[in-house]
Amino acid sequence: MSQLLPVLLLAAFVTVFGAALMGLANLLSAKAKKNTVKGETYECGIPADTSGSTKVPIKFYLTAILFILFDIEIIFMYPWALTYGDFISSGYGIYAFSAMAVFIAVFVFGLFWEVKSKALEWE
Amino acid sequence: MGSDWFEFTVNFIKMILIFLMMVQIVPLLVWVERRGSAFIQNRLGPNRVGPLGLMQLLADAVKFLTKEEFVPARGHSMLFYLAPIAAMIPATLALAAIPLSVPIHVEAFEWLGQNWGPYVFKFQGYDFGIGIVFVLGVSSLAAYALLLAGYASNNKYALFGALRASAQTISYELAMGLSIVGVILLFGTFSFSEMVTAQAHALSFSFFGQPVEISWLPNWGIFYQPLGALILFAAMFAEANRLPFDLPEAEGELVAGYHTEYSGFKFNMFFIGEYGHMLVASALMVIFYFGGYTLYPWLTPATVSSWFADLSPTKASLFTALVLHVVLLLKIVVFLWIFIWARWTLPRFRYDQLMDLGWRKMLPWALFNTVVTAIAILVMRHQWGQ
Amino acid sequence: MIYEALGFYSLSLFILFFAYKTITVPNPVHSALYLVLTMMGLAGTFFNLGAEFIAGVQLIVYAGAVMVLFVMVLMLFDLKAELRSFSRGLLSGSLKVMASALLAGMALGAIKNSVDPAGLQPPAEISANATRQIGVLLYTQYLFAFEVLGVLLLVVAVGVVAVSRMKGGTHAKH
Numbered sequence: 001m002s003q004l005l006p007v008l009l010l011a012a013f014v015t016v017f018g019a020a021l022m023g024l025a026n027l028l029s030a031k032a033k034k035n036t037v038k039g040e041t042y043e044c045g046i047p048a049d050t051s052g053s054t055k056v057p058i059k060f061y062l063t064a065i066l067f068i069l070f071d072i073e074i075i076f077m078y079p080w081a082l083t084y085g086d087f088i089s090s091g092y093g094i095y096a097f098s099a100m101a102v103f104i105a106v107f108v109f110g111l112f113w114e115v116k117s118k119a120l121e122w123e
Numbered sequence: 124m125g126s127d128w129f130e131f132t133v134n135f136i137k138m139i140l141i142f143l144m145m146v147q148i149v150p151l152l153v154w155v156e157r158r159g160s161a162f163i164q165n166r167l168g169p170n171r172v173g174p175l176g177l178m179q180l181l182a183d184a185v186k187f188l189t190k191e192e193f194v195p196a197r198g199h200s201m202l203f204y205l206a207p208i209a210a211m212i213p214a215t216l217a218l219a220a221i222p223l224s225v226p227i228h229v230e231a232f233e234w235l236g237q238n239w240g241p242y243v244f245k246f247q248g249y250d251f252g253i254g255i256v257f258v259l260g261v262s263s264l265a266a267y268a269l270l271l272a273g274y275a276s277n278n279k280y281a282l283f284g285a286l287r288a289s290a291q292t293i294s295y296e297l298a299m300g301l302s303i304v305g306v307i308l309l310f311g312t313f314s315f316s317e318m319v320t321a322q323a324h325a326l327s328f329s330f331f332g333q334p335v336e337i338s339w340l341p342n343w344g345i346f347y348q349p350l351g352a353l354i355l356f357a358a359m360f361a362e363a364n365r366l367p368f369d370l371p372e373a374e375g376e377l378v379a380g381y382h383t384e385y386s387g388f389k390f391n392m393f394f395i396g397e398y399g400h401m402l403v404a405s406a407l408m409v410i411f412y413f414g415g416y417t418l419y420p421w422l423t424p425a426t427v428s429s430w431f432a433d434l435s436p437t438k439a440s441l442f443t444a445l446v447l448h449v450v451l452l453l454k455i456v457v458f459l460w461i462f463i464w465a466r467w468t469l470p471r472f473r474y475d476q477l478m479d480l481g482w483r484k485m486l487p488w489a490l491f492n493t494v495v496t497a498i499a500i501l502v503m504r505h506q507w508g509q
Numbered sequence: 510m511i512y513e514a515l516g517f518y519s520l521s522l523f524i525l526f527f528a529y530k531t532i533t534v535p536n537p538v539h540s541a542l543y544l545v546l547t548m549m550g551l552a553g554t555f556f557n558l559g560a561e562f563i564a565g566v567q568l569i570v571y572a573g574a575v576m577v578l579f580v581m582v583l584m585l586f587d588l589k590a591e592l593r594s595f596s597r598g599l600l601s602g603s604l605k606v607m608a609s610a611l612l613a614g615m616a617l618g619a620i621k622n623s624v625d626p627a628g629l630q631p632p633a634e635i636s637a638n639a640t641r642q643i644g645v646l647l648y649t650q651y652l653f654a655f656e657v658l659g660v661l662l663l664v665v666a667v668g669v670v671a672v673s674r675m676k677g678g679t680h681a682k683h
Contacts, residue, residue: 003556003557004516004553004556004557005516008553056585058673060581060585061578061581061582061673062669062670062673064574064577064578064581065578065669066666066669067574067578068570068574068575068578069662069665069666069669071569071570071573071574072570072662073659073662075566075569075570076647076655076658076659078562079562079640079641079643079644079647079648080644080647080648082640082641082644083641083644083645083648086641086645087648096648099648099652099655099656100648102656102659103655103656103659106656106659106660106662106663107659107663109663110662110663110666110667113663113666113667114666114670117670119670119673
């Protein structure tokens with residue numbers, strides 16, 4: 001806990017700081033009368049049309065899912081990068097390199113396939 | 124966090140000072156940005172309020188506080204207030220994990236009739252063994268502030284701005300994470316202070332098992348990782364949503380992106396978050412590739428502490444830390460200026476060019492950098508024929 | 510020791526509270542945001558137990574990547590029809606009962622199989638080199654699993670692209 005405590009304290013402090021500043025701004029700020037038109041959803045000035053669902057290109061979801069997959073692959077390189085020097089100094093450098101080379105080959109194949117399939121192309 | 128109240132209080136104040144440093148750098152950078160852009164574009168910039176227009180910062184702060192606090196009627200007001208705070212937290216937590224100088228050693232002393240110490244105060248909020256992983260993990264939470272702001276505003280421009288912003292942030296996070304693998308391979312550690320220590324002496328490496336030393340050059344990461352440094356710095360621009368990567372707030376198409384509905388101090392908090400990311404990015408660049416708070420051969424912890432050899436150990440340690448802190452700050456300022464300079468020099472990307480650059484150019488190049496680094500380290504350090 | 514216990518129990522309360530909120534709030538976006546807080550609490554617990562690297566991974570992968578996707582999807586789809594069809598009806602009711610039974614069974618099994626912590630000695634050096642130990646184990650003893658994982662991720666990536674190409678479904682053009 002002693003290690004985690006400063007992080008929590010700092011996060012709490014920033015929250016309190018932000019809330020206090022917003023409260024101060026609320027006190028000092030210019031007050032406007034209630035205005036239903038002003039509070040409307042902003043849509044370039046014409047009467048707002050917020051009915052119906054928003055259509056979003058599937059590319060965004062595709063990007064997010066591919067990001068998760070590649071992110072996991074990259075995270076797996078971190079412990080390897082950390083211990084690579086130890087492997088080399090104990091004489092197993094070639095082993096450690098080839099272990100990761102196979103993994104990276106699969107990674108490169110995946111990336112190449114994604115590029116080839118035009119999944120990462122935006123128009 | 125501390126074995127007694129003195130240590131606890133000092134550590135707490137230290138963290139708050141780091142946070143306030145991040146907050147107060149915003150008006151200064153805004154001033155530099157406005158005057159700098161004016162200089163680049165052959166204009167004058169704000170020069171009326173106070174000497175060199177410096178009092179403009181105070182005028183801005185007053186204006187931020189007195190602006191009408193607007194909350195969209197159909198939005199989610201709770202989340203609307205939460206988003207600016209969420210924008211400040213990741214940058215603050217990341218900055219506090221970065222060492223800004225050498226630790227200060229305080230000898231045992233007597234105060235208020237009690238014996239205190241000895242203490243070691245690290246020149247950072249907290250020091251974890253997993254420094255880099257912590258900073259990456261905390262920075263990956265930055266996407267929520269954008270998503271929350273876009274969603275809580277209940278407006279299509281804001282929502283699409285938030286969507287674009289988060290898609291961009293996550294895409295460039297890959298290139299960023301992968302270019303850091305090269306740094307970890309090079310230094311063999313996750314800890315920032317160990318990386319800085321490794322860079323505080325002459326350039327030395329083993330060449331096919333033979334040690335080579337070049338005494339007039341420092342052992343900086345940039346000499347081993349030039350490509351990685353370039354990719355990391357470019358990805359940092361995208362992470363901080365700075366031009367040429369400021370698509371989320373492309374005025375022509377999206378009004379102002381995710382902060383369309385924000386005004387006054389809430390808007391300012393998004394600014395604090397953005398400049399905080401710039402500060403963290405500059406600090407990481409300096410620590411990974413440019414020797415951190417040391418400048419071999421003149422300013423290393425050993426040489427600086429020898430200047431203060433005739434002072435008491437506590438004072439000597441304190442002054443050493445302060446001198447080295449100034450070294451780090453000067454290096455950071457150089458990178459902050461590059462951030463501002465690039466904004467007024469480069470045109471903005473189109474969205475498809477942006478995603479193309481992130482996924483199809485920077486990611487493969489970062490992967491190439493990792494593989495080449497691994498091969499080079501293996502060839503250079505392996506004991507061949509033994 | 511007392512502080513450790515205090516930290517553990519307050520973190521557990523944090524996790525339980527937000528997990529409870531996750532399944533009880535009606536708005537799916539709020540629910541996902543509570544789940545983000547739960548994930549952060551889990552990262553904190555890992556950290557507290559000395560598994561610093563796992564805590565970082567929890568933060569990067571779950572809180573930073575998976576939940577960003579969830580929040581993005583929930584914010585942008587209008588899920589009213591799906592919500593209505595899922596929140597009532599015999600089929601979804603029986604599915605819910607089955608899911609609860611499964612969860613209860615898993616929890617009971619976990620309790621039954623867990624070791625009494627009082628009888629365990631904490632390893633001498635846990636956090637200092639835990640990440641290095643993970644690295645060495647992962648690339649020696651569990652090398653095969655590690656390589657297979659790479660292939661698995663590749664298969665998922667291919668599948669994702671294939672699914673995104675499919676025509677039809679609720680949002681198809683008519």
